[in-house]
Amino acid sequence: MALRQLILCLGDQLNRDAAVFDDFDKSTDAIWMAEVPEEATHVWSHKARITLFLSAMRHFADGQRGSGVTVHYRRLGEHEHTSLASALAADLKRLRPERVLVTHPGDYRVYRRLKATVRAAGLRLTVVRDRHFFDSPERFRVWARSRKQLRLENYYRAMRRHHGILMTGDEPVGGSWNFDADNRKSFGADGPGLLPQPLRFPPDTLTREVIADVERYFPQHPGRLDAFDWPVTPEQARDALEDFVSHRLPAFGPYQDALWRDEPWLYHSRLSAAMNLKLLAPRVVVDAAEWAWREGRAPLASVEGFIRQILGWREFVRGIYWLRMPEYLDGNALDAHADLPAFYWTGDTDMACLRQTLRQTLDYGYAHHIQRLMITGLYALLLGVEPRQVHQWYLAVYVDAVEWVEAPNTLGMSQFADGGVFASKPYCASGRYVQRMSNYCSDCRYDPGKRSGDDACPFTTLYWDFLQRHEGWLRDNPRTRMQVRNLERLDAGTREAVRVSATRHRRMVS
Numbered sequence: 001m002a003l004r005q006l007i008l009c010l011g012d013q014l015n016r017d018a019a020v021f022d023d024f025d026k027s028t029d030a031i032w033m034a035e036v037p038e039e040a041t042h043v044w045s046h047k048a049r050i051t052l053f054l055s056a057m058r059h060f061a062d063g064q065r066g067s068g069v070t071v072h073y074r075r076l077g078e079h080e081h082t083s084l085a086s087a088l089a090a091d092l093k094r095l096r097p098e099r100v101l102v103t104h105p106g107d108y109r110v111y112r113r114l115k116a117t118v119r120a121a122g123l124r125l126t127v128v129r130d131r132h133f134f135d136s137p138e139r140f141r142v143w144a145r146s147r148k149q150l151r152l153e154n155y156y157r158a159m160r161r162h163h164g165i166l167m168t169g170d171e172p173v174g175g176s177w178n179f180d181a182d183n184r185k186s187f188g189a190d191g192p193g194l195l196p197q198p199l200r201f202p203p204d205t206l207t208r209e210v211i212a213d214v215e216r217y218f219p220q221h222p223g224r225l226d227a228f229d230w231p232v233t234p235e236q237a238r239d240a241l242e243d244f245v246s247h248r249l250p251a252f253g254p255y256q257d258a259l260w261r262d263e264p265w266l267y268h269s270r271l272s273a274a275m276n277l278k279l280l281a282p283r284v285v286v287d288a289a290e291w292a293w294r295e296g297r298a299p300l301a302s303v304e305g306f307i308r309q310i311l312g313w314r315e316f317v318r319g320i321y322w323l324r325m326p327e328y329l330d331g332n333a334l335d336a337h338a339d340l341p342a343f344y345w346t347g348d349t350d351m352a353c354l355r356q357t358l359r360q361t362l363d364y365g366y367a368h369h370i371q372r373l374m375i376t377g378l379y380a381l382l383l384g385v386e387p388r389q390v391h392q393w394y395l396a397v398y399v400d401a402v403e404w405v406e407a408p409n410t411l412g413m414s415q416f417a418d419g420g421v422f423a424s425k426p427y428c429a430s431g432r433y434v435q436r437m438s439n440y441c442s443d444c445r446y447d448p449g450k451r452s453g454d455d456a457c458p459f460t461t462l463y464w465d466f467l468q469r470h471e472g473w474l475r476d477n478p479r480t481r482m483q484v485r486n487l488e489r490l491d492a493g494t495r496e497a498v499r500v501s502a503t504r505h506r507r508m509v510s
């Protein structure tokens with residue numbers, strides 16, 4: 001029988017409720033999926049990231065087959081194709097579908113290639129809206145057109161109103177759009193105490209097979225797999241959500257910016273990868289959090305802070321990505337050209353904060369937001385690393401890394417490479433910030449209070465050097481003017497000593 005519809009299903013589209021399946025008929029239609037080396041090698045992917053994608057894909061395919069759906073699945077090692085385009089081209093020839101459909105891909109590169117491949121086969125690719133998200137690229141574009149500046153706060157309020165989340169009529173519940181005054185705490189000298197440990201999902205037989213394949217086909221890739229415990233099915237993702245809402249959401253708000261040695265998870269949800277692979281819908285996550293507040297199980301400050309990340313930031317960065325691609329990846333507003341230090345791939349550095357964050361990243365494929373923004377991201381910004389190299393590193397090493405969310409966070413928020421499309425100022429700070437928010441510095445050979453000299457904290461040295469290098473335009477920005485005023489208080493000798501120390505440090509890490 002002729003194949004009526006072939007639905008292309010990518011590794012981050014594992015959702016049978018997607019709109020692309022609305023007209024799916026088991027007797028005439030089929031799903032197409034492929035594991036290809038290129039998706040693990042176009043950036044040098046962490047083993048846990050590859051494992052998560054492949055395991056979730058195989059679980060999804062098995063589930064579909066179990067319910068009688070035909071799945072044309074290309075498994076790693078069982079075919080010769082290295083790229084999605086080449087595997088698809090061969091299968092279109094073989095299967096000869098009448099129509100080819102795909103949910104709007106999350107990666108511009110993949111989107112273009114799939115379109116070109118289907119066109120070359122004499123067919124047209126139907127791209128279906130991704131209703132996983134609250135917003136759409138088209139609606140975001142309309143919103144953006146009416147704005148002089150694209151700022152999260154305006155967008156987030158519009159989203160709250162439009163979707164009626166944490167609202168009483170037209171007003172935010174609790175009388176305020178945000179509760180930052182109650183949040184952003186550090187743990188203080190006593191530390192966090194006993195933390196609730198997240199629910200783990202030890203590898204089942206299928207995941208163990210994937211792990212063996214990853215070790216076999218990608219042995220030189222970064223990262224370890226012995227601690228792999230990410231949810232790989234929708235059921236596990238729901239359990240992870242429940243566990244987070246019951247045990248960590250109540251304290252999420254106050255401690256969302258805090259850092260602590262040997263505590264990778266703190267009160268974070270660990271749900272980004274499950275959402276990005278579409279094992280879990282953001283609506284379900286947001287509803288669960290809102291209900292926890294309505295039932296008195298979590299305070300409003302935590303619930304609002306958490307919902308802001310998903311309804312606000314997550315949707316906002318996606319809007320920016322599709323608004324600005326493909327030129328977004330070329331941004332280098334600060335004219336930064338240094339190479340990413342080699343220790344980003346090993347964690348071998350004497351800077352304690354970076355060592356902690358990098359080793360944890362290699363162990364789990366995870367670092368929480370402030371580690372990504374204010375440790376690895378901040379250091380690369382201050383050092384002046386070429387943004388594209390920073391982008392490629394972030395896209396490689398985190399289990400939740402998909403380009404629509406990674407690129408705006410890295411290039412916009414963290415590296416200011418877009419010159420302020422995304423953030424109103426660069427997130428630049430000295431080692432004093434790290435000292436205030438964590439206990440990393442007490443385990444470090446450097447002194448966060450020192451600007452120059454052998455034991456000066458490299459973050460602090462590079463921060464004052466960064467201010468000097470960018471003094472002109474930072475003075476013109478009302479949000480960084482104060483930082484430049486502090487720089488102006490330094491005498492010429494101090495400034496020179498900073499420059500000398502910064503140059504020495506740069507040489508040492510290059």
Ligand SMILES: Cc1cc2nc3c(=O)[nH]c(=O)nc-3n(C[C@H](O)[C@H](O)[C@H](O)COP(=O)(O)OP(=O)(O)OC[C@H]3O[C@@H](n4cnc5c(N)ncnc54)[C@H](O)[C@@H]3O)c2cc1C
Nearest residue numbers: 268269270271272309313314368369373400401406409410
């Ligand atoms: C340089 C840099 C790169 C990043 N790369 C990615 C990436 O590749 N993939 C990714 O999902 N997130 C990325 N983020 C955002 C954020 O750091 C992660 O979503 C978060 O750390 C994931 O951990 P969690 O699920 O425990 O999050 P939580 O702290 O529990 O937050 C809850 C959820 O909110 C969402 N969220 C929070 N912050 C952001 C944000 N800034 N942008 C978008 N969504 C957000 C995530 O879905 C997350 O699961 C990046 C941030 C930075 C600064």
Ligand code: SF4
Nearest residue numbers: 353431434441444457
């Ligand atoms: S002293 Fe500087 S390098 Fe060391 S942990 Fe603190 S911020 Fe990091």
